[in-house]
Amino acid sequence: MPPNTIPRVEAQSIGPLSAQTGVNIETIRYYERIGLLPAPPRTRGGRRIYSAEHRRRLVFIRRMRELGFPIESVRALLGMVDGGHACADVHALTVRHLDDMRRRIGDLTRVAAILEDMADRCATGETPGCPIVEALSPD
């Protein structure tokens, strides 16, 4: 066997994995604890050794979390992809999540408009007319 046919194992411990993926060490262990990331093999001393497959999975988890999917949705997505028959279900979940995002954007936008109005009316620095202070005064 020539040396260049030996496959590179690409194993790494949790620190470098954290640095490469941008996921906190504690968070990686947390994902393992809740069954999101498979438990990797260990050294004789008990330290975790991650493979490229683990790294891929972790990056996927991070991306989905950044996109706002809750943990349970990420778990479902992983199950779908692992199960093979993915895209239809994945699409449905994505659309549901997108609807949720849009609703939240709408909520926040309405709130922002009210805050803007409050700030404007408060900007004079006078207590009478300030909608916040007034809300607490006896009527």
Next chain:
Amino acid sequence: MPPNTIPRVEAQSIGPLSAQTGVNIETIRYYERIGLLPAPPRTRGGRRIYSAEHRRRLVFIRRMRELGFPIESVRALLGMVDGGHACADVHALTVRHLDDMRRRIGDLTRVAAILEDMADRCATGETPGCPIVEALSPD
């Protein structure tokens, strides 16, 4: 003293207060525990009796929470209003919070755009080309 000059006490127990203000009973007690709502007097049996002033304060807290102010900001707002010299500080806090809301709206909007794109590209139902499934495949 004619009967109509007697001020109405407007006292009520926690259940009606909850119903009137729309704040959960448990949440009302929680606000008391964390010092946001003053502890009201009690009956001999130990039940809380709320006055109109408590009710006003609670409605204020609810409104500020609905507008997304974190508890500590609500606490600060109450302190400002109680302290008298309110509006300038209130304005500053409001503007800070508004900035925060706008940042969050921006974040969510960016995320929604990405999700939309993902959903579109996933809509064909074919696994190749699906950006989610691809992210997990070995490269």
Next chain:
DNA sequence: CTCATTTCTGTAGCCACTACAGAAGCAAGA
């Protein structure tokens, strides 16, 4: 071999509630 760094487990804290359990108060009807 020494020493600094990394990693380990387990637990507790964060925010803003929410959900109990089990006991006790209270009001209306018989």
Next chain:
DNA sequence: TCTTGCTTCTGTAGTGGCTACAGAAATGAG
């Protein structure tokens, strides 16, 4: 007066998604 059923009480634990320790053990470079 007594019962019945509703309300309220305290205290604790759970939620989501991490984050922050403490104290011990493993590891790798010099």
